[in-house]
Amino acid sequence: MKLNTLLCATAVAGAVVFSAGTSAIAKDWRGWNIHPEGYPNTVALEQFAREITEKTDGRVKATVFNGGILGSQPDAIEQTRNGALDFANFNMGPMGPIIPETNVLSLPFLFTGADQMHKVMDGEIGQRFSDAMSKKGLVSLSWFDSGSRSFYNTKKAIEKPEDVAGMKIRVMNNDLYVDMVDQLGGNATPMAYGEVYQSLKTSVIDGAENNYPSFESSNHYEVAKFYSITEHLIIPECICIAKASWDGLSEEDRTIVSAAAVSAAKTQRELWAVRSGQSRKKAEASGVKVNEVKDKSAFQSRMKPVYAKFLAANPSLEEWVTAIQSTK
Numbered sequence: 001m002k003l004n005t006l007l008c009a010t011a012v013a014g015a016v017v018f019s020a021g022t023s024a025i026a027k028d029w030r031g032w033n034i035h036p037e038g039y040p041n042t043v044a045l046e047q048f049a050r051e052i053t054e055k056t057d058g059r060v061k062a063t064v065f066n067g068g069i070l071g072s073q074p075d076a077i078e079q080t081r082n083g084a085l086d087f088a089n090f091n092m093g094p095m096g097p098i099i100p101e102t103n104v105l106s107l108p109f110l111f112t113g114a115d116q117m118h119k120v121m122d123g124e125i126g127q128r129f130s131d132a133m134s135k136k137g138l139v140s141l142s143w144f145d146s147g148s149r150s151f152y153n154t155k156k157a158i159e160k161p162e163d164v165a166g167m168k169i170r171v172m173n174n175d176l177y178v179d180m181v182d183q184l185g186g187n188a189t190p191m192a193y194g195e196v197y198q199s200l201k202t203s204v205i206d207g208a209e210n211n212y213p214s215f216e217s218s219n220h221y222e223v224a225k226f227y228s229i230t231e232h233l234i235i236p237e238c239i240c241i242a243k244a245s246w247d248g249l250s251e252e253d254r255t256i257v258s259a260a261a262v263s264a265a266k267t268q269r270e271l272w273a274v275r276s277g278q279s280r281k282k283a284e285a286s287g288v289k290v291n292e293v294k295d296k297s298a299f300q301s302r303m304k305p306v307y308a309k310f311l312a313a314n315p316s317l318e319e320w321v322t323a324i325q326s327t328k
């Protein structure tokens with residue numbers, strides 16, 4: 001009896017030591033993705049999962065769950081932070097309420113274009129965001145393109161800020177966007193991405209805002225026939241790993257995962273450029289009227305109170321904003 005107990009205890013202790021090792025047990029990694037099959041982010045995230053599964057010889061078996069079937073983005077961010085999910089492609093918009101530093105990236109008209117955004121995010125300033133995220137349980141390994149977001153709606157072309165007045169506009173879950181739409185005189189409605197199509201269709205909302213590929217792949221273009229190029233937001237997206245999952249990797253596997261994230265971002269950015277043009281064409285072919293907003297500065301100047309409120313609440317981030325704006 002005593003011997004049995006001893007053997008049992010030894011076996012348990014052995015198992016604990018064994019499972020605490022970083023490479024002996026295959027890990028099944030679950031990845032969250034909001035987009036459908038064929039979307040640039042989906043293709044890139046699937047490449048990432050395949051590459052780490054192959055290169056770790058199956059020590060990490062990664063699977064991507066597409067179309068947001070594992071839940072809404074705000075929920076998925078929480079689940080990745082607490083290790084219930086292992087990796088994801090997240091937009092920095094819904095990250096802001098959890099990691100205040102990332103709100104800098106949601107300030108309207110912050111970036112002048114995708115090239116500047118990539119330069120910022122791939123360099124020292126991008127690292128600051130990664131450091132802030134890492135303190136909150138998320139390891140960000142590379143940055144995707146997400147184009148620029150513009151307003152679309154079911155009513156009319158938006159040419160000047162006054163045209164937004166009174167419109168119910170869906171925004172991502174972040175108070176900054178509520179302030180942004182408020183300043184244009186609209187009625188901001190934070191809502192999960194997956195609910196937007198039905199809400200447009202049933203006139204619960206009049207419009208939303210997004211880049212061309214999301215406008216098209218979500219079928220919002222079938223219902224919202226006016227897309228107005230305001231380009232008010234250029235928001236990067238990450239490949240993020242749950243800190244708990246990252247910490248469980250050996251040095252060798254971390255190197256593999258990091259390299260796979262960097263090459264996935266390269267793929268995504270290439271596919272993004274092509275898809276953006278295709279999505280715009282598809283929407284226009286179905287009758288969507290796309291209009292250039294001639295005087296963007298009218299929209300920009302309305303955003304001064306949004307900046308003022310944000311910087312008053314986060315004075316230490318003013319330097320981050322200035323550093324981004326002075327990156328050419």
Ligand code: GTR
Pocket residue numbers: 034073089090091093146172192193209210211214237
């Ligand atoms: C897309 C983005 C998604 C999600 C969505 C939204 O452009 O890639 O992660 O944030 O917009 O509007 O909710």
